[in-house]
Structures are given as structure tokens and as C-alpha cells.
Amino acid sequence: MFGVYITHPQVKIDPAVPVPEWGLSDLGRERVRMTSEQPWVRLLGRVISSAEKKAIETAAILAEAAGVPVETDEEMGENDRSSTGFLPPDDFEKAADRFFAHPEESHLGWERAIDAQARISKAVFSILDRHDPAIPIAFVGHGGVGTLLKCRMTGAAISRSADQLPGGGNLFAFRLADRAVTCDWTPMEIWQG
Template sequence: MFLTHAEPVVDPRTPIESWGLAAVGVARAGAWRAPTDRVVTSTEQKAVDTARLVAGPEPVVPIALDERLVEIDRSATGYLPFDEFDAVVDAFFARPTVSVRGWERAVDAQERIVDAVRAHAATGDVTIVSHGAVGALLLASLSGAPISRALEQPGMGSVLTFDAVRWRTTDAWRRLPLPPEHV
């Protein structure tokens, strides 16, 4: 199972990998429990926060960190205002073999995320907490489709289930619901 982090606090003054969860992200992730024996997460703070919430308050399941599960490397630009960011993301998916504005190439990020997910899924039942763009790259691999932005999650805090042996999806992206008091 692959879960994307919930909604973060976007702060242009803070490094992207250090962003924590916004209140709505805490509510979304906190209302769901990982239905697996363990959780492996990206080392980025928003993913770690999500993993801690879905693992349960004890935590009920153990949590491990894996740097290979981080989002695409966009340190060359850092934070970009939404419209500019959106245009660069479009270019990232449209030209997967090119480094757009110094960002990690989509084909390289795909290889990294696929290798990490295969390694963790091969060792048993796991919930992997990661990020949206690499989630779309994973979905392309699982479905045998070309890299495309059309494969992105419906929103932050979405889950994708897959069969690691047959290497295919078993369901489409599903967004974790918000608890009723946050709708």
C-alpha cells in the first residue's frame, strides 16, 4: 500500500523537506490507520508526521525511514509560487528524460521509487508513506503506462493499493476522507 502525505503547512521560508502537516492534514491522517504490519516512510517531515499518525498513537505498528522514498529532488529551485511550480511540474512530467530547471529527472525518480517500493514490499505487508509526484511515477510503472501527470493523486493524503508480486495496481487512487468535523 502506498500512501501520500497529507496536507502540509506551506512556508516559503522553510526548506520544503522540513514542512510539517497543516491542521487539516493532521485531521485527515489521524482519522486513518495503516492496515498493515509496518510503516516505512520518506524522511521528509510531512511524510514522517503522516506515518506517525497512521501508525497509531502507541504506535501500533513499527515505523522505519527510507531516504529513497523522498519526493522528486527540486532543491535547484526550492520553493516556487504555485503557478510557477505548477508549470514546472507540467514540464517535469512532459519531458521525463530531461532535468527541468535542475530538478531530478522523472525517469531517475521513477527508478528510485520503484526500487524502494519493490524492496519494502518484498519483505511483507507494508504501508509506504511518500509523496504525490513519485506516487504518479510508481503508478506509471505498476500500470505499464508512460510517465504522465494524469496519473497524479486526487489530493494529498491519497492511497494506492497494489499487488507487489504481479506488480500491478489493485485499485485506483483513493483519497483518505476527512473526519466529519472537518468537512
């Protein structure tokens, strides 16, 4: 059976609101709704989300289609960027480049990439260790830590070149039997399972 790691799609950006409290934009919500109509979603036996609002909103739509509750895990949150709060897009991209390029360093007080990778990997692997591999499962989270998890699962070095496609709302899939990644980042609404 399969597992997927899904990143939340487009959000409503509000510099006055802490980033973990941002919700989905209308476009993001529509993309999740379209995804929820895919046949593979109804096969999901579990949907586990980061505790951040945008991830929970994504997970809730998918879980409703699958007929399962949303489970949350605080350890699945995005890399901690609270030291800077909101950064304008150009500044954010530069900071993200540095985050991936220097994984053992903290840039501007951000959580180090190696620490975020250890955290997300431990959270996901701990759940998978106790999960029945005959039951499809979805993890719903964020692009930064999702990329770090994918690097760990493929044995690749931490690199921005492994990052998801622009806009969010992408997934990578893996076999539950051996946790081998079976598809690279793909827009969630077009993945066929």
C-alpha cells in the same frame, strides 16, 4: 494481502523553510487522524516512510494506530527540486507539468522524472522483495514519486494524467502477491481496504 502507497496530505507552506522540512497543516493532520480510524489501518504490519518531515508525521499517526514502528527510507523522498526551492503555486504547477511531460529532461535543475522513477521503484521493490506478502504494508511518501511508482507498477508511460487528486492525502492499493494495482488514487480517509 494488500499494500498501499499513501501521499502526505496538506502541509503548512513556509517559503522560508526548505520544502523537505515542511510539516502537516491542521487540515492535513486531521485527515490522517480520520484515516487512522479506518479498520484497514489496524491490519498494517509495517509502515515505511520517506525521511521528509511531512511524510514522517503522516506515517507516525498511522503507525501508532497500527501498533507498529515507523521505518524510514531516504530513497523514498520526493523528486529533488532543491535547485528552485519554493515556487509560487502557479509556477510550481507549470514546472510539474514540464517534469511529467519531458521525463528525460531536467527542468530548472530538478531531478529528471525517469531518475526519480528509478529511485522510488528500486526503494519500494527492494522492500517488497524481502517482505512477507501475508502482511499488509503501507508506504508513505509524496505525490510526484508516488505517481511515477504507480506508472511503473501499471506499465503506463510517465504522465501527469496519472497524478494524484489535488490536496494530497491519497492512496493507491496493490496486491502483494503480484504487485497488481487494485485501486487508483483515492482519498485515504475514504478507502475501505
